Amino acid sequence: MRLRSHLLRWLLIPTLALWLLGSVIGYLHSLELAHEAYDRTLLGSAMAISEQITVVDGDVVADVPFTALEMLRTDAQDRIFYRVTDLGDGGYITGYEDLPSVGSGSSEEPRFYDTIYKDQAIRVVAIESTVLDGDAQRHLLVQVAETLDARHQLTRSIAGDAALVQLILIATAASMIALGVARGLSPLTRLQDEVLKRTAHDLTPIETGTVPFEVAPLIHAINAHTERQRQFGAAQVRFVANASHQLKTPLTVLRAQVDHALLQTDLASMRAIVSHLHESTDETGRLLAQLLSLARSEAQYAREVQDLDLTDLAHEVTFEMLTLARGKGIDLGFEAPCAVQVQGERVLLREMIANLVHNALVYTPEGGRVTVSVGRQDERAALWVVDNGPGIAVAERPRVLERFYRIAGSREHGSGLGLAIVREICDRHGIVMELGDALDSVSGLRVQLVWPGEVSDNERGYISKANHFNA
Missing domain, CATH: 3.30.565.10 (Histidine kinase-like ATPase, C-terminal domain)
Structure with missing residues (x-):
């Protein structure tokens, strides 16, 4: 696994994940802002309608002004709905009779809610209005609704622009991160080149002055391991040198004694030579055992x-x-x-x-x-x-x-x-x-x-x- 790719993955993938999370949060926040802006217009339309409601000969007359609905017109071609209802007897006065009601209860404050009408998601505002019928008061409910296309279009525009800007910033940051990682790893590349240039017999310690602080412990560990290998190799060289030096004479003596024994015809003389040969063999065997013990006693061997x-x-x-x-x-x-x-x-x-x-x-x-x-x-x-x-x-x-x-x-x-x-x-x-x-x-x-x-x-x-x- 390449360290550079590993670092870039751990830096960029979480950054992209945060970008996605930020985009979702930005979209939801933009939708909330869009609702807030369009809800003001929706409320203004409902208030304009409520101001034009009068009572004529005991009948409630709702003269819906053109401007009340025109202010809701947008490029998104949202559909607009309204309804006026008498809260006293629940009677329908004007507008879309099947527009979903706000529910039971009454409130002096405007109420906003989302619902489905004609298979479309709509946003509805409901306000209560009071008109005089002689000395009596009649309580009315004014509802104005619109589809959500304009809201969603505005939300997508705001969130998309913000996400695009963030993505450009992330791409710029990714380029800078990649450059920083490359520059940060350049000492390791130089270290790699230095090690590759070494010969098989070059076991000198690696310099740690030019490597990053975090990599220095690794270099120290490699140097310690290299030193153990150097000591191990030196011990093998010493063993071979000692063995070749110390065994040469005994083996020469053994060879001479064997050659001398082969020339003998007298059994007594041959037995005497074989006896010396036996002693020489014992001495050579002990010498070899001592050489092996000396090699095992070297400090670099595992304990x-x-x-x-x-x-x-x-x-x-x-x-x-x-x-x-x-x-x-x-x-x-x-x-x-x-x-x-x-x-x-x-x-x-x-x-x-x-x-x-x-x-x-x-x-x-x-x-x-x-x-x-x-x-x-x-x-x-x-x-x-x-x-x-x-x-x-x-x-x-x-x-x-x-x-x-x-x-x-x-x-x-x-x-x-x-x-x-x-x-x-x-x-x-x-x-x-x-x-x-x-x-x-x-x-x-x-x-x-x-x-x-x-x-x-x-x-x-x-x-x-x-x-x-x-x-």
């Missing part, structure tokens, strides 16, 4: 926030890491003095905890200890992952949160994405992340996460979880 039991979620993730912990003989523990409720995206929070625990297990030496704890910090939900591994130097801590950064000299395999993913998810949920030293050992790393907002006790009340899976 699916829900109420979560942080204690159950952390306990579940910790238990799933048991196989990796047992493989290195690490004492993996979980502690939770209370059940803590938080709000967030379950998939991302699960990935965040999994990355923290996995990093701790990977960098903690064999026979070490890793403890995952859930509780409260200043009445806020908190989670801690503590290990007794080599830790991270204070100067390196800000950098390990960057993507693909690895500490120089590190012997463990990794992509440098674990803590970067944790930081992205924390930023998305407003969680404060802090890296520090382990409190109860000479070395080690303590990662603390604190959720925003105060928490209340879970309906289950306080519980106690202190599991050490590798006691």
